[in-house]
Amino acid sequence: MRKIVVTGLGCVSPVGNSADETWAALKAGKSGVAPIAGYDATPFKVKYDAEVKDFKASDYMDAKEARKMARFTQFAVAASKMALDDAKLSGNEAVLDKAGVYLGVGIGGFEVTEAGFKSYFSSNFTRTPPMTIPELIPNEAAGNICIVNNIHGPAHTVCTACASGTDAIGYALDQIRAGR
Incomplete structure (x- = not known):
């Protein structure tokens, strides 16, 4: 069976904004959980989360x-650029022309969904921002990874809750082994 290897890493996480930072934090037992800073949590019982x-x-x-991107897409694009840089593949048109993206996503742009509903309700049910759907859909990230990095192969998104990342890796592995 053909061996497949990972040649580049990228990571955006609550404990680090690179693979090296994240790995060092994990080895040190650092937690990414902290008081909520991304929004006013005063009215809520929960006051802590694991924000980037x-x-x-x-x-x-x-x-x-x-x-024009949801925050999860910004994270995915950043991690993809880090991984391509780490693998020394950024700008390698011969490789990127054949490369593909298999991405695992839990839900998509939830903050975009919230903003869309707020706009809809505050406009007396007549208007939502025009970018609501393109920003909230889970496959937005894979598409933007391809656009930003000039990747021309397949772009697939797997949404299987907590298993999304593992499933995406498995699908990509199967495609590589199949010669696609």
């Missing part, structure tokens, strides 16, 4: 384009 901290999308993509 100190992330700047503009470090990985055009700021104007980033504003």
